[in-house]
Amino acid sequence: MQERNYSAPYQDPHYYEEDEIDIMELVRKALKNWKFILKCCGVAAVVGLIAGFSIPKTYTVSATLAPESSSGSSGGNLSSLAAMAGINLSSSTTADAFYPELYPQIVSSNPFIVGLFSVPVEFEYKKETIQTDLYVYFKEYFKKPWWGRIPELPGKAVGAVMGIFRGKDESISEDIEVDYNLSDLTPEQVMVASRLKQSIALSVDKKTSLINVSVVTQNPDVALTLATEVISRLQDYVTEYRTQKSRKDLEYYQSVYDDAKEDYYAAQQRYARYVDANQGMTRQSVMIEQQRLQNESDLAFQLYNSCAQQLESAKVMVQKETPVYTMMDPPTRPIRKTGPILPKIIVIMVFLGAVVGAVWAIWGKDWLAGIKDSVREDQDKGSEG
Numbered sequence: 001m002q003e004r005n006y007s008a009p010y011q012d013p014h015y016y017e018e019d020e021i022d023i024m025e026l027v028r029k030a031l032k033n034w035k036f037i038l039k040c041c042g043v044a045a046v047v048g049l050i051a052g053f054s055i056p057k058t059y060t061v062s063a064t065l066a067p068e069s070s071s072g073s074s075g076g077n078l079s080s081l082a083a084m085a086g087i088n089l090s091s092s093t094t095a096d097a098f099y100p101e102l103y104p105q106i107v108s109s110n111p112f113i114v115g116l117f118s119v120p121v122e123f124e125y126k127k128e129t130i131q132t133d134l135y136v137y138f139k140e141y142f143k144k145p146w147w148g149r150i151p152e153l154p155g156k157a158v159g160a161v162m163g164i165f166r167g168k169d170e171s172i173s174e175d176i177e178v179d180y181n182l183s184d185l186t187p188e189q190v191m192v193a194s195r196l197k198q199s200i201a202l203s204v205d206k207k208t209s210l211i212n213v214s215v216v217t218q219n220p221d222v223a224l225t226l227a228t229e230v231i232s233r234l235q236d237y238v239t240e241y242r243t244q245k246s247r248k249d250l251e252y253y254q255s256v257y258d259d260a261k262e263d264y265y266a267a268q269q270r271y272a273r274y275v276d277a278n279q280g281m282t283r284q285s286v287m288i289e290q291q292r293l294q295n296e297s298d299l300a301f302q303l304y305n306s307c308a309q310q311l312e313s314a315k316v317m318v319q320k321e322t323p324v325y326t327m328m329d330p331p332t333r334p335i336r337k338t339g340p341i342l343p344k345i346i347v348i349m350v351f352l353g354a355v356v357g358a359v360w361a362i363w364g365k366d367w368l369a370g371i372k373d374s375v376r377e378d379q380d381k382g383s384e385g
Contacts, residue, residue, distance in 0.1 A: 026362050033361035037354055044353025045346055052342040056143035059220040060338040061227040064329035065211040067100055100204045100211060106237060107202045107230060110182055113193045119229050123221040134226065138195045139188065143218055200230055210328065220334045227331040235325055243321050250314040257307040264300035271297045 030037065106112055117135035124130070125141060132140075185193065201214040213234075215227040271293040278286045 029362045030358045033357070033365075036361055037357035040353040040357030040360075041350045042353075044349040044356075047353075048346040048349030049342070051145070051349070052340050052345045054145040055340040055345075056145070056218050057337040058216050058218055058339040059223045059334040061215045061220075061223040061331045061334055062329065063213045063227055063231060063327070063331040065213070065231065066326040066328050067209060067211065068324045068326075100209050101206070103204060103211060103234060103238075104202045107200055107234060108197055110185075110193065112233065112237070113196050114182055114185070114189075115233065116196060116226070116229060117189075117192070119225065121222050121225050123219045125219075134196065134222075135189075135192055137219075137222060138192045138199075141219075142195055199226065202230075202234075211325075213331075215331075216338070224331055224333045231331070235323070238323055242323055243318050246314065246318040246321050250311075250318055253307065253311045253314045257304075257311045260300070260304040260307040264297070264304040267293070267297040267300040 117133065119134045120131070121134055121137055122129065122131050123137070123141075130137075130141070199215055199217050201216070203212045203214075204210070205212070213227060213231055215223050215230065217223040217226060271290075274290060274293050278290070
């Protein structure tokens with residue numbers, strides 16, 4: 001019976017040595033060109049140093065908020081006070097459908113961002129105090145590294161030429177209030193909105209429900225102003241949402257209360273005038289009319305009293321549904337910059353320089369030599385032909 005040999009491909013003693021030999025060869029090539037790799041690291045360190053000083057400084061302001069618990073017992077005190085006034089709030093309790101996890105989407109939405117354009121800011125710029133708004137700051141005073149300004153040069157050149165032909169009379173005054181149309185933002189407004197979005201970060205801890213707000217800008221005063229305004233507007237936005245129905249109910253009950261109060265006072269005046277005009281009269285018709293006016297006044301008072309209770313119930317409901325936030329870590333003006341981190345940039349660039357130098361030493365030289373040999377062979381063949 002013929003035996004089959006399946007071990008033939010694995011009997012080559014150099015089979016397992018090829019990879020090891022290749023790796024050792026690569027290491028040997030890298031070590032042989034250590035001077036070149038070291039030069040690459042030096043050049044990369046210089047580039048990293050230039051890049052680190054070219055990137056504008058940034059400052060970070062952080063804050064932490066703790067929203068109130070959405071449990072049903074949160075309105076216990078208000079319910080007990082309302083019960084003393086004869087008002088029942090148990091039937092009006094509803095679950096809160098506005099979760100903290102939605103806050104990041106709110107802050108990054110266009111209505112919220114565009115609403116920040118008109119926020120006034122004051123900061124120091126080249127030893128001068130500048131008073132403007134966030135829109136002008138992110139448009140005029142937002143610094144870029146030198147390589148980020150290159151794509152803008154053609155547009156600036158065209159704008160300068162157009163400004164010469166347009167003349168001074170057609171210049172637009174910066175004091176004119178701008179109306180921002182959310183449905184039709186200009187490219188400039190979109191650019192400012194994008195810079196604002198990149199400057200604001202909001203996260204929610206799912207375990208503790210703590211809200212962390214972080215703002216990064218190129219000026220510490222602007223960072224503090226923006227962080228404070230974001231927190232304030234977020235609280236107003238959530239309050240507006242959660243109390244929207246209650247406030248509409250309050251407006252309705254206030255209107256009904258005012259009408260009932262006016263009707264009650266008018267009924268009292270009619271009854272008083274009739275009694276004064278027929279004082280001492282003993283006729284039955286006078287007594288009947290007096291009783292009718294008194295009944296109208298009593299009915300108007302009952303309606304007025306009922307509307308007053310409903311109005312107070314609506315006021316308590318608005319107060320109950322107004323969210324309360326505890327500032328765990330308030331925003332403070334940063335003293336030191338948070339970026340760029342120059343040592344980190346240099347370390348990264350040196351690492352990349354070492355990788356590039358090693359790759360070139362191991363494969364690049366052979367690849368370039370192969371191309372030169374190929375070109376030389378083609379030239380030799382051409383000369384022989």
